[in-house]
Amino acid sequence: MFTSKEIQERGYKYSKDPEPPKRCKYCGKDLYQKGVVMPMMDRVVAWISHERCTCKKATDYWERYDNKQQEIAERERLEEESRKKRERIEKLLGNSGIKKRFKNRTFENFEIDQGNKDAYKNSKLYAENFQRFKETGEGIYFSGGFGTGKTHLAVSIALDLINKGTPVICMTAIDLLAQIRKTYDKDRNVSEYQILQVYKEVDLLVIDDLGKEYCSDWAATMLYDIINDRYESCLPTIVTTNYDDENLVDRLARKSNYETAGAIVSRLHEMTMGITMNGEDRRKRI
């Protein structure tokens, strides 16, 4: 690679004239366009950018410029990665893994009252600061009685992030397991491995209504596999459950697999902040 000045001095051939030199806006030095010279042929095959000035101010400018370009490239890479993940989820699970009946549960239509206003505020903060939580892999453990708004808030977070382009899967524990089970059908060309991978790699996994059904050994093992993998990859998981720890372990263990059930619950606590929603407060207020 030579500057147009060097090329002319050396008498290399070219079919198209180079652009005129530019002038460094800091020190006034002439900056020539660079050309790629084919060895042996002594001929310019392509004119590219102008040379960069090496004066202090120009060097600083180009350093900032290169950093900025790198940032843009990195952002584009991440966006591309997100897009691919979303496509994979869409292809394997459809609907971004979020069911129609969940789609109207947004922050906007959540009914705030004295008993749930902190839960609402913290959920909103979580969605707004998701990038930070994603870095630490911290999720949310929503617990509390039936009808207290846990699912609504968990889904609101999911929808908010989906709208921003974040790959999210939001499903009931039952549906999540059913999707894996479906892959065992002979005519399905999606493998268990593929489904497990999207659960394990998605930026945010929301598991709604954990413990609603008693778990088989198979189901508990699957859940542990997914949750533990996400814990090890430092990826956030949000769960909602109607049960306290003791009852949840009971339901996940189904009177036999207490070890796995206990491991699921303790892992979840390790990787989440707890939000307890107490429906009683609401009733008392009324």
Ligand SMILES: [Zn+2]
């Ligand atoms: Zn200069």
